Amino acid sequence: xxxxxxxxxxxxxxxxxxxxxxxxxxxxxxxxxxxxxxxxxxxxxxxxxxxxxxxxxxxxxxxxxxxxxxxxxxxxxxxxxxxxxxxxxxxxxxxxxxxxxxxxxxxxxxxxxxxxxxxxxxxxxxxxxxxxxxxxxxxxxxxxxxxxxxxxxxxxxxxxxxxxxxxxxxxxxxxxxxxxxxxxxxxxxxxxxxxxxxxxxxxxxxxxxxxxxxxxxxxxxxxxxxxxxxxxxxxxxxxxxxxxxxxxxxxxxxxxxxxxxxxxxxxxxxxxxxxxxxxxxxxxxxxxxxxxxxxxxxxxxxxxxxxxxxxxxxxxxxxxxxxxxxxxxxxxxxxxxxxxxxxxxxxxxxxxxxxxxxxxxxxxxxxxxxxxxxxxxxxxxxxxxxxxxxxxxxxxxxxxxxxxxxxxxxxxxxxxxxxxxxxxxxxxxxxxxxxxxxxxxxxxxxxxxxxxxxxxxxxxxxxxxxxxxxxxxxxxx
Amino acid sequence: xxxxxxxxxxxxxxxxxxxxxxxxxxxxxxxxxxxxxxxxxxxxxxxxxxxxxxxxxxxxxxxxxxxxxxxxxxxxxxxxxxxxxxxxxxxxxxxxxxxxxxxxxxxxxxxxxxxxxxxxxxxxxxxxxxxxxxxxxxxxxxxxxxxxxxxxxxxxxxxxxxxxxxxxxxxxxxxxxxxxxxxxxxxxxxxxxxxxxxxxxxxxxxxxxxxxxxxxxxxxxxxxxxxxxxxxxxxxxxxxxxxxxxxxxxxxxxxxxxxxxxxxxxxxxxxxxxxxxxxxxxxxxxxxxxxxxxxxxxxxxxxxxxxxxxxxxxxxxxxxxxxxxxxxxxxxxxxxxxxxxxxxxxxxxxxxxxxxxxxxxxxxxxxxxxxxxxxxxxxxxxxxxxxxxxxxxxxxxxxxxxxxxxxxxxxxxxxxxxxxxxxxxxxxxxxxxxxxxxxxxxxxxxxxxxxxxxxxxxxxxxxxxxxxxxxxxxxxx
Numbered sequence: 001x002x003x004x005x006x007x008x009x010x011x012x013x014x015x016x017x018x019x020x021x022x023x024x025x026x027x028x029x030x031x032x033x034x035x036x037x038x039x040x041x042x043x044x045x046x047x048x049x050x051x052x053x054x055x056x057x058x059x060x061x062x063x064x065x066x067x068x069x070x071x072x073x074x075x076x077x078x079x080x081x082x083x084x085x086x087x088x089x090x091x092x093x094x095x096x097x098x099x100x101x102x103x104x105x106x107x108x109x110x111x112x113x114x115x116x117x118x119x120x121x122x123x124x125x126x127x128x129x130x131x132x133x134x135x136x137x138x139x140x141x142x143x144x145x146x147x148x149x150x151x152x153x154x155x156x157x158x159x160x161x162x163x164x165x166x167x168x169x170x171x172x173x174x175x176x177x178x179x180x181x182x183x184x185x186x187x188x189x190x191x192x193x194x195x196x197x198x199x200x201x202x203x204x205x206x207x208x209x210x211x212x213x214x215x216x217x218x219x220x221x222x223x224x225x226x227x228x229x230x231x232x233x234x235x236x237x238x239x240x241x242x243x244x245x246x247x248x249x250x251x252x253x254x255x256x257x258x259x260x261x262x263x264x265x266x267x268x269x270x271x272x273x274x275x276x277x278x279x280x281x282x283x284x285x286x287x288x289x290x291x292x293x294x295x296x297x298x299x300x301x302x303x304x305x306x307x308x309x310x311x312x313x314x315x316x317x318x319x320x321x322x323x324x325x326x327x328x329x330x331x332x333x334x335x336x337x338x339x340x341x342x343x344x345x346x347x348x349x350x351x352x353x354x355x356x357x358x359x360x361x362x363x364x365x366x367x368x369x370x371x372x373x374x375x376x377x378x379x380x381x382x383x384x385x386x387x388x389x390x391x392x393x394x395x396x397x398x399x400x401x402x403x404x405x406x407x408x409x410x411x412x413x414x415x416x417x418x419x420x421x422x423x424x425x426x427x428x429x430x431x432x433x434x435x436x437x438x439x440x441x442x443x444x445x446x447x448x449x450x451x452x453x454x455x456x457x458x459x460x461x462x463x464x465x466x467x468x469x470x471x472x473x474x475x476x477x
Numbered sequence: 478x479x480x481x482x483x484x485x486x487x488x489x490x491x492x493x494x495x496x497x498x499x500x501x502x503x504x505x506x507x508x509x510x511x512x513x514x515x516x517x518x519x520x521x522x523x524x525x526x527x528x529x530x531x532x533x534x535x536x537x538x539x540x541x542x543x544x545x546x547x548x549x550x551x552x553x554x555x556x557x558x559x560x561x562x563x564x565x566x567x568x569x570x571x572x573x574x575x576x577x578x579x580x581x582x583x584x585x586x587x588x589x590x591x592x593x594x595x596x597x598x599x600x601x602x603x604x605x606x607x608x609x610x611x612x613x614x615x616x617x618x619x620x621x622x623x624x625x626x627x628x629x630x631x632x633x634x635x636x637x638x639x640x641x642x643x644x645x646x647x648x649x650x651x652x653x654x655x656x657x658x659x660x661x662x663x664x665x666x667x668x669x670x671x672x673x674x675x676x677x678x679x680x681x682x683x684x685x686x687x688x689x690x691x692x693x694x695x696x697x698x699x700x701x702x703x704x705x706x707x708x709x710x711x712x713x714x715x716x717x718x719x720x721x722x723x724x725x726x727x728x729x730x731x732x733x734x735x736x737x738x739x740x741x742x743x744x745x746x747x748x749x750x751x752x753x754x755x756x757x758x759x760x761x762x763x764x765x766x767x768x769x770x771x772x773x774x775x776x777x778x779x780x781x782x783x784x785x786x787x788x789x790x791x792x793x794x795x796x797x798x799x800x801x802x803x804x805x806x807x808x809x810x811x812x813x814x815x816x817x818x819x820x821x822x823x824x825x826x827x828x829x830x831x832x833x834x835x836x837x838x839x840x841x842x843x844x845x846x847x848x849x850x851x852x853x854x855x856x857x858x859x860x861x862x863x864x865x866x867x868x869x870x871x872x873x874x875x876x877x878x879x880x881x882x883x884x885x886x887x888x889x890x891x892x893x894x895x896x897x898x899x900x901x902x903x904x905x906x907x908x909x910x911x912x913x914x915x916x917x918x919x920x921x922x923x924x925x926x927x928x929x930x931x932x933x934x935x936x937x938x939x940x941x942x943x944x945x946x947x948x949x950x951x952x953x954x
Contacts, residue, residue, distance in 0.1 A: 168794070169794065170793045170794025170795075170797070171793065171794075172792050172793035172794050172795050173793070173794035173795065173798070174794075176795070179907045180907060182907070183907050221794060223794070223797060247798075249794055249797040249798050249801060250797050250800075250801065251801045251804075251805075252800060252801050252803075252804030252805060252810075254800040254801075254803065254804050254809065254810030254811075254834075254835075255797050255798070255800040255801035255804060255810075257800075257810075257833070258796050258797040258800045258810075258833070258835055259797050262794065262796060262797055262831075262837075286801070286805075287798070287802070287934070288798070315649050316647045316648065316649035316650070316739055317645070317646065317647025317648075317649050317650035317651075317698060317700070317726055317739065318647075318649050318650060318653070319735050319739060320647070320700060320726040320727050320732050320735040320736050320739055321650070321724075321726050321732070321764070321765070323727075323729065323731040323732040323734075323735045324727065324729050324731075324732035324763070325764070326729075326731065327729030327730060327731050327732060328729060328763075332731065333731030333732075333734075333735075334731075354739075356734070356735070357731075358731075358735055360739075430656045430657060430659065430660050432912075432913065432916055435909075435912060435916075436909065439909055439912075457764070
């Protein structure tokens, strides 16, 4: 991985100066526009200078507005285009003259429309830019979120940084992912939405993140690749250093059609894709939930060294169906070791509660001392790689006031003592009161740096994905 | 379907008298016991007589307590056993003497423990009962919920009746299903949890529901079948009259092991199961969410005549991934007819919004007039069998106060005008405020008798399941 390529994208993620072109002061919350970008920069405490550009406005959000890029008194690292498609060539000509380093074209209406003249306009734009030394992000995208630099396209994105880098072809999904992540305790180093990828492509951003010291985990949403070879080359390098989770959109016939009208990409075959992921160690996911769950598990939990799980917290039919779901996800639910069974029998009543796996042992889940004994037995059980614990906080509603605190603390202590990953499922609540408790519990776990999962299926998929990645790593070492 | 068999189970679902044996007055909310059952009957306004039985207690919840079943002055239709396993033979002997019609054995600790003496005790119990003319439900189960008769094992089950009959081997899953259903607008005719099925079996309950005029839709959770032939015989008859949705637990190796320690059943092969479902028109589901979503769609929506869906409410990458999810679920996302495209183009701006399928047309979703025009175009489009509409109510938080009402009313009007099923997905909210809005919207839809779905995947699976059932019916007509 060359340091050069990193140095070369540095001003995109850490611009000292940003021109926001088309920064009309009348943008409202539901019409994206230059003003929205400026609000994002203000709210995120961007530490560089902001130069709004608009032919008519005087000021916007207290910033002096420049008539043209040429009038800006400083150098410009990044220019955000929020102008009609018909104006982009003129604005790009100004940027070339100004020696702008990066242009993020938020404007849409290019090759993704399927119209020939629009595709030609995109080509002309990129030709003009590259001949003039301007690198282009987009068009038809949201650009950069780098909390470390105070850059974000939505003012409510978290201001704290974290270990996750994310590269997304879709701005909508990047935004959705960041919002979901916020509630689940995931924080970001850098996120980029790159749209039609007319110039800068996925593999170039990945190369940057591979070398970026603040990024420990890389995720991506991709619709199509213009240079598949370069992508898999960097993926193969990347996965040996950092886990790389990819959600590929447009797998199906209809999805592939939707891709072409979204970012004008060719989606490619699902079959081929899965084979390439296996070969290169990419963790392939297929929903936003699986993406979030896999990444939060990579961020917060010790890694499972195999696919063997113990299941706790089901009861009766629930134990059966959780086991089905775990094995459907690719996991094993093996017999516990004799030592574990013997140890459990000492405090689990034989009738009505089962010491088999899944462990159908309600009494242990409300007794911190027994819970810790169970944890220690599972910690020492060589047949078990991870614990899947389905926790229903809703029933704390009928209990004494301090009850939930006891349960949450017990769970946190147990997770720490286990030394193996504890995948905690916070079961869906039927009542609003239960839902409020569930969100409180999630907050408590988040703030202790412990992942939780909204469904058993999501947790089981995450265990499987992580254990497969560990298997890939050991096959390569 | 013989009327006899129905008449024979009538006193189980509509008992005139219930003896609750082991009705100790000190049952608390977390220990199931006779008192809990009596509370259920009181809260549900059971219209028959309740006779608590306990050797020591005098009264419980205001009811006079009898020392023994023999002391009860009336005939007894149903006796609920909530006594230790060691006492069941004696109590059954009393029931035989009393000529009790049905015994529901809530007590656990029989063949499901895997212990030989416990399995023998179960056999002895059933032999004693059947020789004495008492039919047995269970052991190890929750028994009957029949709101029409005021019978329920949990006091908070809905008191209103509805068209759904449900037969469950697991009491825990039956309870979970009823709770989930409550929030989703599903109401029940009869539910039975039958546990180890030592005497009365699944197919006998199904036979009753097939003939029951209050039941229009039948669901089931099954772990194993003691008489598979009888089950598929009744299933084949049933599916021609009423849709029959089955969740089979214990599909996987580990799940099958869990089954044996739960209800002592042999789970059987998944492969064979799917083949038998296809042959008999059973709608096979594999999660609680799929079960609830399929049943609520059967209850509330017109039935899709094919697998071709139009998708609305995604944006950008969301449209792509929804299309992927729909096709993964077995649906088609076809091109719209030329008439539809032409009609849409009249009010959908060409750039930035797509008139292709999926329809990426935000502006139409906040304009009731345009929305209705879109509905009418889809109604008349022969290529489309159903509409999948992903609705994000959370963004109403940033809008004027009446905005959400307008959107909900527009959706209800549209669903009515469409004449085809509209599968409405109420998207997950990230904030608690959004979640409250989402629950309000769901309530509003529920009370208008319109199904909604918590995830796009769940809705897509439901469309597929219903369209496959329609296909089965036309192949048989």
